[in-house]
Amino acid sequence: xxxxxxxxxxxxxxxxxxxxxxxxxxxxxxxxxxxxxxxxxxxxxxxxxxxxxxxxxxxxxxxxxxxxxxxxxxxxxxxxxxxxxxxxxxxxxxxxxxxxxxxxxxxxxxxxxxxxxxxxxxxxxxxxxxxxxxxxxxxxxxxxxxxxxxxxxxxxxxxxxxxxxxxxxxxxxxxxxxxxxxxxxxxxxxxxxxxxxxxxxxxxxxxxxxxxxxxxxxxxxxxxxxxxxxxxxxxxxxxxxxxxxxxxxxxxxxxxxxxxxxxxxxxxxxxxxxxxxxxxxxxxxxxxxxx
Amino acid sequence: xxxxxxxxxxxxxxxxxxxxxxxxxxxxxxxxxxxxxxxxxxxxxxxxxxxxxxxxxxxxxxxxxxxxxxxxxxxxxxxxxxxxxxxxxxxxxxxxxxxxxxxxxxxxxxxxxxxxxxxxxxxxxxxxxxxxxxxxxxxxxxxxxxxxxxxxxxxxxxxxxxxxxxxxxxxxxxxxxxxxxxxxxxxxxxxxxxxxxxxxxxxxxxxxxxxxxxxxxxxxxxxxxxxxxxxxxxxxxxxxxxxxxxxxxxxxxxxxxxxxxxxxxxxxxxxxxxxxxxxxxxxxxxxxxxxxxxxxxxxxxxxxxxxxxxxxxxxxxxxxxxxxxxxxxxxxxxxxxxxxxxxxxxxxxxxxxxxxxxxxxxxxxx
Amino acid sequence: xxxxxxxxxxxxxxxxxxxxxxxxxxxxxxxxxxxxxxxxxxxxxxxxxxxxxxxxxxxxxxxxxxxxxxxxxxxxxxxxxxxxxxxxxxxxxxxxxxxxxxxxxxxxxxxxxxxxxxxxxxxxxxxxxxxxxxxxxxxxxxxxxxxxxxxxxxxxxxxxxxxxxxxxxxxxxxxxxxxxxxxxxxxxxxxxxxxxxxxxxxxxxxxxxxxxxxxxxxxxxxxxxxxxxxxxxxxxxxxxxxxxxxxxxxxxxxxxxxxxx
Numbered sequence: 001x002x003x004x005x006x007x008x009x010x011x012x013x014x015x016x017x018x019x020x021x022x023x024x025x026x027x028x029x030x031x032x033x034x035x036x037x038x039x040x041x042x043x044x045x046x047x048x049x050x051x052x053x054x055x056x057x058x059x060x061x062x063x064x065x066x067x068x069x070x071x072x073x074x075x076x077x078x079x080x081x082x083x084x085x086x087x088x089x090x091x092x093x094x095x096x097x098x099x100x101x102x103x104x105x106x107x108x109x110x111x112x113x114x115x116x117x118x119x120x121x122x123x124x125x126x127x128x129x130x131x132x133x134x135x136x137x138x139x140x141x142x143x144x145x146x147x148x149x150x151x152x153x154x155x156x157x158x159x160x161x162x163x164x165x166x167x168x169x170x171x172x173x174x175x176x177x178x179x180x181x182x183x184x185x186x187x188x189x190x191x192x193x194x195x196x197x198x199x200x201x202x203x204x205x206x207x208x209x210x211x212x213x214x215x216x217x218x219x220x221x222x223x224x225x226x227x228x229x230x231x232x233x234x235x236x237x238x239x240x241x242x243x244x245x246x247x248x249x250x251x252x253x254x255x256x257x258x259x260x261x262x263x264x265x266x267x268x269x270x271x272x273x274x275x276x277x278x279x280x281x282x283x284x285x286x287x288x289x290x291x
Numbered sequence: 292x293x294x295x296x297x298x299x300x301x302x303x304x305x306x307x308x309x310x311x312x313x314x315x316x317x318x319x320x321x322x323x324x325x326x327x328x329x330x331x332x333x334x335x336x337x338x339x340x341x342x343x344x345x346x347x348x349x350x351x352x353x354x355x356x357x358x359x360x361x362x363x364x365x366x367x368x369x370x371x372x373x374x375x376x377x378x379x380x381x382x383x384x385x386x387x388x389x390x391x392x393x394x395x396x397x398x399x400x401x402x403x404x405x406x407x408x409x410x411x412x413x414x415x416x417x418x419x420x421x422x423x424x425x426x427x428x429x430x431x432x433x434x435x436x437x438x439x440x441x442x443x444x445x446x447x448x449x450x451x452x453x454x455x456x457x458x459x460x461x462x463x464x465x466x467x468x469x470x471x472x473x474x475x476x477x478x479x480x481x482x483x484x485x486x487x488x489x490x491x492x493x494x495x496x497x498x499x500x501x502x503x504x505x506x507x508x509x510x511x512x513x514x515x516x517x518x519x520x521x522x523x524x525x526x527x528x529x530x531x532x533x534x535x536x537x538x539x540x541x542x543x544x545x546x547x548x549x550x551x552x553x554x555x556x557x558x559x560x561x562x563x564x565x566x567x568x569x570x571x572x573x574x575x576x577x578x579x580x581x582x583x584x585x586x587x588x589x590x591x592x593x594x595x596x597x598x599x600x601x602x603x604x605x606x607x608x609x610x611x612x613x614x615x616x617x618x619x620x621x622x623x624x625x626x627x628x629x630x631x632x633x634x635x636x637x638x639x640x641x642x643x644x645x646x647x648x649x650x651x652x653x654x655x656x657x
Numbered sequence: 658x659x660x661x662x663x664x665x666x667x668x669x670x671x672x673x674x675x676x677x678x679x680x681x682x683x684x685x686x687x688x689x690x691x692x693x694x695x696x697x698x699x700x701x702x703x704x705x706x707x708x709x710x711x712x713x714x715x716x717x718x719x720x721x722x723x724x725x726x727x728x729x730x731x732x733x734x735x736x737x738x739x740x741x742x743x744x745x746x747x748x749x750x751x752x753x754x755x756x757x758x759x760x761x762x763x764x765x766x767x768x769x770x771x772x773x774x775x776x777x778x779x780x781x782x783x784x785x786x787x788x789x790x791x792x793x794x795x796x797x798x799x800x801x802x803x804x805x806x807x808x809x810x811x812x813x814x815x816x817x818x819x820x821x822x823x824x825x826x827x828x829x830x831x832x833x834x835x836x837x838x839x840x841x842x843x844x845x846x847x848x849x850x851x852x853x854x855x856x857x858x859x860x861x862x863x864x865x866x867x868x869x870x871x872x873x874x875x876x877x878x879x880x881x882x883x884x885x886x887x888x889x890x891x892x893x894x895x896x897x898x899x900x901x902x903x904x905x906x907x908x909x910x911x912x913x914x915x916x917x918x
Contacts, residue, residue, distance in 0.1 A: 034415050087616055093414055094361060098557050099615045101550055105608030109601040216601070223422065223546070230419050261434045268423040268430075275420045276408040300787040303754065304780060480773050487772040487779060488758075488765045488786075491751075495759045498748035505708055505742075506826065507734030507763040516769060562750070 004136060006252045012142035012211060014248015015149035016042075019204035020225035021232065021240035022153070023197040029235055030173045030193040033085065033096040037104035038201060039222015040111075045073045045202030046209040046218070047111050050122045057115075062124050070202045077198025081191040089187070104219060112216040122209035145207045152203060153241050160237070169193060227271040233281025242282060246270075306482055323471055327464040335463050341575035342470045343531045346477050348556050348567030350525030353481065355553070356562035357490060358517040359497025361418035364425020365525055365552050367405075370432060370544035372398040372526025373533035374439055377447050387450045391530055398526020399519040406518035410511040425549040432541035444540025447533040459535055470531055477524055481564055484520070493517050547604070554611050560623025569622035573610065578603055660722075661686045661830055661862050662707070662738075667716035669699075669706060669886075676702045677713070678886040684830070689856050689863040691873045693897070694883035695906060700866040701743050702886075704832050707864075708740055709733055720830070734763045739828035741819045743835050743866075745812075753802045753810075753818050757793060760825030761786040793821045797851065813844050820851070824859075831855065833865035837872050845872055852876045870898065882906070 023038045035041075051057045052065035060068075080103070088096050129140040160166035172179035172186045179186050208214065208221075224247060232243025247267045255263030274281065295302065295309050307313035327335055351365045376394035379385045385393070409420045432439045439445065449458040450469070457465040484490040492513050495503035504510055533539050551574065559570025581603060618625050632639040662684040669677040677699045684690045692700045705711050707718060709730040717724050720736055728736075739760070748756050764786070767779050794800055797817050807815060816836065823831055836852070837845040849872055855861050856876075867873050873880060873894055880897040882889040890900035897903055 028415075084612070084616065091619065094418075095615055095619060097361075097415070097418065098554060099612060101554065102608035102611040102615070105601075105604040106612070109605030109608075112601055223426065226419065227423065230416070234415070261430065264430045265427060265434070268426050272408075272420060272423045272427070275412060275416060275423070279412055279416050300784050300791075301780075303787060304783045483773050483775040487775065487783065488762060488767065489769060489772045491755055491759050492762060494751055494755065495748055495762075498750055499746045501710070502742060502746035502748070502822075503759070504710075504730040505734060505740050505746075506759050506822070507731050508759075509729075509731045 005138070006256065007249065008138050008142050008146075010249040010252045011245060012139075012145040012248070013251065014228075014245035015145045015241075016204050016208045016211075016244070017221070017225045017228045017247055018241040018244025019149055019152070019200055019207070020222055021229035021244045022156070022237060023200045023204070024226060024229045025234065025237055025240040026156075026193055026197045026200065028229075029237070030169050031190045032093060032173070033088070034093070034100070035194075035197065036097055036100040036222070036226075037107060037219075038100075038197065039225060040104040040107040040219035041073065041077065041198055041201035042205040042208065042222065043214070043216060043219035044076070044107055044111060044205070045069060045198070046122065046205030046214050047115050047216075048072050048202070049206045050120060050209060050214070051115060054120070054123050066206055069206060070199045073202035073205075074195040074199040077201075078191045078195035080198075081194035085194070086187055086190070104222075108216045108219055115216075117216060119213040119215045121213045122206070124206075124210045126210055139211075141207075141210045145211065148203065148207060149241070152200065153238065156200075156237060165189075165192075224267055227267055230281055231271055231274050233283035236281065236283040239281055239283035304486060306486075320475070324468070327467060332463050335467050336459065337575055337579065339459075339463070339467045339470050339535060341571045342467075342474045343528055343535060344555070344571035344574050345568045346470075346474055346531065347525050347528035347552060348559065348571050349477055349481055349564060350521045350523070350528060351552050352556050352562070352564070352567045353484070353493070353524065354517055354521035355556065356566065357485070357497065358493040358514065358521075360514060360517065361414065362421040362521075362549075363418045363553060364421040364423070364428070364546070364549045365521075366544040366546070366549035367425050367428035368398045368402060368522040368525040369529030369532060369548070369552075370428055370541070371401045371522070372529030373447075373539060373544070374432070374445070375526070376530035377445050377533055378438065380448055381445075387452055391527065394530045395523045395527045398529070399523030401526075402518040402520070402522025403515045405522070406515040410514050422546070422549075425546045429541050429545050432544075440540065442540055442542075444538055444543070445533075446538050447536070450534055459537060466535070470535075473527060473531065477527070478564060480524075489513075489516070551607070554607065556621075558611055558614050558621055560621030560626075563623050565623040565626070566621055569626075573622070574607075577607060581606060659686050660684070661720065662864065663717075663719040664703070664706075665717040665719065667703075667706060667713045667718060669702060669711055669713050676886050677706065679716070680883070680886070680888055681716075682881050682888070682891060684862060684864050686829075686862055687856065687860060688878040689852060689865070689876050691877040691880045691894070692864070692866045692883060693868070693870070693873060693880055694889070697885070698883040699886040700883055701834055703883075704740060704834055704866065707733070707738065707832060734826060734828075737763075737826075737829035738832065739823035739826040739830070740832035741816075741823050741834050741836065743838070745815050745819055747807045747815055747819055747822070749808045750806065752804050752806055753799060753821075754790065754794075754804065756807060756818055756822050757790045757825045758786055760793075760822040761789060763826050764789075789827070790825050793824045796824070796854070797821045812839055813841070816840060816844075817847075820848075824855070824861075828861060830862045830864060833863060833867075835866055835868065837867060837869045845869060848872065849875050870894075874898070 020038055020042050023041065024035060027033055027035045027038070049065050049069035052060045052068060053062050084103070085096065085099065088099060126140050126144055131138050131140045131143050160170060168179070168184045169189055171182065172184050172189050176186050208218070225244060228243035228247045229240045230243065231246060232241065233239030247270075250266055250270065251263060254266045258266070297303065307316070326338060330338070347369060350368070351362060354360050354362050372394045375397040376390050379390035379393055380387065405421070405424055409417055412420055433441050435441075449456050449461065450466070451457070455465060457469060459466055484493070492503065492508045495506065495508055496510055496513060500510055529544070536543065555570035555574050556566055557570070558573055559568065560566030614621060620627070660683045664680055664682055667677055667680050668675065680699070680703065692703060694700055702711070706713055709725065709728060713726070718726060720738065725733065725736065748759065767782050771779050794803065797820065799817060799821060802810065802814055802818070807818065810818070816839070820833065820836065836848050840848065852863055852865070853876060856863060877894050879892065880894050881891045882897050882900065882903045884906040889902045889906060890897045
């Protein structure tokens with residue numbers, strides 16, 4: 001039973017990491033940009049929902065705030081790309097990484113400014129409730145996280161492989177010029193991708209906030225999610241989720257069974273190992289340059 | 292541009308393009324040496340801090356700007372240098388004059404050790420690997436508590452050279468001159484690297500690994516050398532940082548510091564020594580500038596002084612965003628453009644410094 | 658004349674595609690040898706095999722009698738083989754002079770420690786390299802471009818710099834990958850003269866990939882035609898140009914009768 005609790009809570013955490021990692025991979029697959037602020041997007045999504053729901057701010061009903069928060073974050077992602085990131089079109093990859101790191105700093109500050117630096121909890125109807133079956137007691141919030149994540153991943157998979165828009169996004173990710181020639185509005189698509197990543201981050205944030213309290217620095221979870229994306233395979237959507245789950249599961253077990261302080265290290269050790277042995281991750285998608 | 296009439300190959304090899312340029316730098320050095328007589332103790336401390344960051348910046352610049360290898364975890368080498376230096380003095384009783392270069396060597400070896408498994412990684416993957424190293428070192432310092440003092444940290448002893456005791460509050464002048472001396476040595480070493488086959492092979496790896504290989508550059512080994520040198524210089528900066536701060540722990544060298552170091556050299560201007568110094572100036576001056584302007588604002592508006600956490604990082608982030616968007620060549624780049632504008636007036640063209648943009652995925656891969 | 662470079666039944670596969678299929682030829686010392694063939698014939702792949710960027714699935718490659726298949730790519734320059742690249746792989750953020758100096762890397766007599774200290778020995782070595790590079794600059798008329806950054810140079814000049822960088826190596830064998838592609842008629846004539854001088858004055862053996870059949874006919878001693886990775890014809894330029902299999906590969910079977918040998 002004990003082990004099952006660990007597994008479920010590890011899975012739930014892993015799903016949050018996986019969702020953030022999903023956001024990374026979405027943007028990377030489409031635009032080759034690495035959005036180091038993805039974790040802070042998650043944080044912002046959580047805070048926007050909290051700002052709409054909690055009594056001390058706007059006090060709107062929970063089930064209303066959730067889609068609104070997702071929409072707001074989607075719009076935020078779109079605008080961020082359209083106004084700022086788009087100017088980096090054609091510049092080396094490092095420039096965008098640095099830009100998004102800087103954006104992350106600013107977001108963290110703004111969130112603290114608006115909603116304060118004290119930890120707050122999202123007043124959601126699923127917090128603190130339990131679900132029982134077969135004599136097993138699990139947190140409803142944790143189960144909800146897992147279910148939502150699975151649904152979202154399946155949805156995204158179908159979107160990219162079956163819809164015209166999704167395939168267009170894949171095309172523009174492989175050769176921007178050729179996509180232009182085919183009449184694909186590459187820049188607008190890129191902004192849509194950022195919107196999608198923002199929305200996914202919002203979902204991750206809301207789920208995370210439903211599990212516990214939040215504060216502006218939770219965006220730094222993004223680093224762990226980043227490791228997850230790499231472990232799973234940085235060009236692969238299911239890989240991102242897989243990586244997140246792996247890390248989510250490793251954490252509680254290593255903190256239970258290894259000496260203190262080591263549980264922190266394990267995800268990054270694993271990351272380093274993967275980079276050295278199989279840099280493109282578990283579900284790899286490899287490209288090389290022709291000279 | 293001023294036309295330099297060259298009469299021997301030495302004109303291409305020398306440190307300075309012409310005597311006027313040498314003159315400016317001599318003047319700069321004289322002012323730097325005379326600084327303790329020109330400013331008060333507080334600003335001297337700030338200058339010392341700036342120089343230490345400049346050394347760290349040069350270390351990272353060698354790797355990122357010259358060799359084109361990303362590193363998001365360079366604070367790890369600051370930590371290695373700092374802890375090694377203090378531990379060599381405290382545990383082994385070595386004098387500063389031995390522990391200082393040794394800590395550089397140890398940090399250099401750490402750099403080579405990092406380079407070996409990561410030699411095949413490029414771009415984003417190398418950045419992530421170095422990020423992981425940065426985080427790992429932070430945790431390792433805590434785990435190795437008996438040696439490193441863990442979260443409680445260590446005290447840095449006073450520096451003792453030839454019977455003189457140097458510390459930040461006892462005699463800031465001597466500390467400043469010591470740091471200045473190390474800075475000048477590092478600058479000279481960097482310049483020497485730039486004008487010899489070693490530096491050229493670094494730049495070759497940055498611009499085209501494939502043809503570097505075809506020209507006979509052993510890419511894996513040269514990357515390791517670059518990492519090693521970069522880590523060694525950064526390690527020396529870390530040791531000085533430890534003495535300057537007086538006390539340090541794992542938080543002093545966390546991942547945010549690594550990122551700040553990288554952002555700093557981007558703001559300063561990637562690829563040049565000047566960039567490290569300009570970036571260091573921003574980092575050193577920023578907290579003071581914020582404090583002063585906050586006092587001005589709150590004084591003018593009559594409000595009580597408000598300390599907002601994270602503001603420094605946010606302003607740093609905004610400055611960086613402005614530079615990345617509008618002046619990717621950094622402060623030094625903007626300075627070059629302004630100088631060229633006046634030198635060529637009225638024939639200056641904006642596109643002279645335009646960077647090539649690449650739109651194909653295959654072009655961006657190295 | 659001794660065989661400088663030998664490819665011995667070399668085969669290379671990329672996944673399902675056979676890029677080079679049982680190719681064998683010898684390049685004699687002092688000659689100019691051309692590889693021709695339609696796009697995708699495997700010509701640049703042969704270069705990349707010699708540069709050791711790829712490992713052949715079968716066969717051997719020998720330089721001066723010894724197999725090079727065990728050597729890493731950066732050893733090839735030390736053996737005396739220099740190359741240019743089809744898509745120009747110059748160092749964009751460096752000047753022409755710095756690019757050419759990297760070509761001297763093979764002759765580096767200094768190492769980390771004395772370079773950082775910049776001892777007088779290092780200064781002398783730098784002067785020596787600078788003088789050697791100046792000879793290449795004179796040969797290729799690159800004087801106006803010495804201090805220019807590659808990023809701002811026109812395509813034609815870049816191709817010349819690429820060749821210069823390879824020459825700075827003082828190679829025994831020079832691999833030129835489409836030296837005339839993208840060049841105007843005058844620039845191509847310059848290339849022809851340079852290749853002749855390289856062969857006659859510098860005594861360097863040249864192996865080149867080229868599409869410009871006029872240039873090939875002017876400068877080459879022998880030509881090998883490839884198509885789909887397989888060898889079609891080997892001989893003098895005239896023999897190869899008139900060879901029926903070559904004509905078919907380039908133009909098609911129906912036009913065979915219309916081609917003048």
